[in-house]
Amino acid sequence: MVALLEKERELKLWESYHSKGDYQAREKLIEAYAPLVKYVSGRLALFLPPTVEADDLFGYGALGLIQAIDRFDPSRGVKFTTFALARIRGAILDGIRQGDWLPRSLRQKERQLREVQQDLANKLGRFPTEEETAAELDMTLEDFRQLLHELSQTTFLSLDDFFPESAGPGETNPASHIPAPQTWEPSHLLSQKEMKDLVAQAIDKLGEKERLVVSLYYYDGFTRKEIAEILGVSESRVSQLHTKAILRLRGYLGSKKGDLQG
Known part of the structure; x- marks a missing residue:
């Protein structure tokens, strides 16, 4: 990602804010890095339903950016963009979850579908096909695909919950906890590598x-x-494929979560 501020200018602003409490410097940092909020909220909005307002996503993200600026420590050796992107994304996801706009009945169906897919995967030694999953749910293939369409309005890829370093609200993304390279412990590096390997396997x-x-x-x-x-299919079909992929990834990574924390 292209730097949003010249390095020398950025260092002066951080020093003015953190060392001298200069709130004008803080406002300039917020203004300079506001495009990050637009970038993250725009990416997340692609697979969210029209009922989720873009302005709401931007508002959640803006709060995340402000938190990032207030909590960032330049001395730790982490790039601010890395730190901020994690905070912004985490704040948006927290805002969506707290809004709880997913109907309870649909949430129950999502949970049931995830459990069925994971059970079938364990029995078959592979991810089940649409036909196998529909049969296990006692649904027609058409009804199953309609369910995927409904769920496509609610799912988005989030690996936050599967990282050992995840914490409370506003601190769910593992990147927000990355220490300076010189302070990394072998165990930390191992868990990060294991997580990447598991994601690749999934x-x-x-x-x-x-x-x-x-x-x-x-x-x-x-x-x-x-x-x-690119695929030569409808956007609706892309949403269905995306939903299937997310549910499968969540199920697989959820079943392997203990391996990382054991």
Whole structure:
């Protein structure tokens, strides 16, 4: 990501704010890094329903940015953008969760679907197909895909809950806890490597189109419309594939959570 402030200018602003309590410097830092909020909220909005207002996401993210600026310690050797992106994203996710706009009935269906998929995966030694999952749920394939469509309005990729370093509200993203490199302990490095390995394993177990959707969206930055054009399917189908992938990743990583913390 391109630097939003020249290094010398940024250092002077941090010194003025943290050492001298200069709130004008604080306001300049907020203004300079506001584009980060727009970037993160825009990315998260891609797979959220129209009922979630973009202004709300930006507002949650703005609070995260302010928290990041108030709590950032330049002496720790972490780039502010790394620290801020984690705080902004965490604040937006916290705001969405606290809003609890997901109907209880749909939340129960999501939980049931996750449990069924994980049980089938354990029995089969692989992720189940749509047909196998629908049969286990005693649903037609059409009804199952309709359920995926409904859930596609509620799911977004969040690996925050599976990191050992996760903490309370506003501190859910592991990147917000990254210490300066010289203070990293071997155990910390090991857990981070294990987490990356588990994520890679989980993604590798996805179906071809699901892997492609995850890769194009989360790694390459394509929009849902662009992914639909690449795959030659509808945007609705992309949402279904995305939902399946997220539920499978959550189930797999959830089952492996104890391996990291054991």
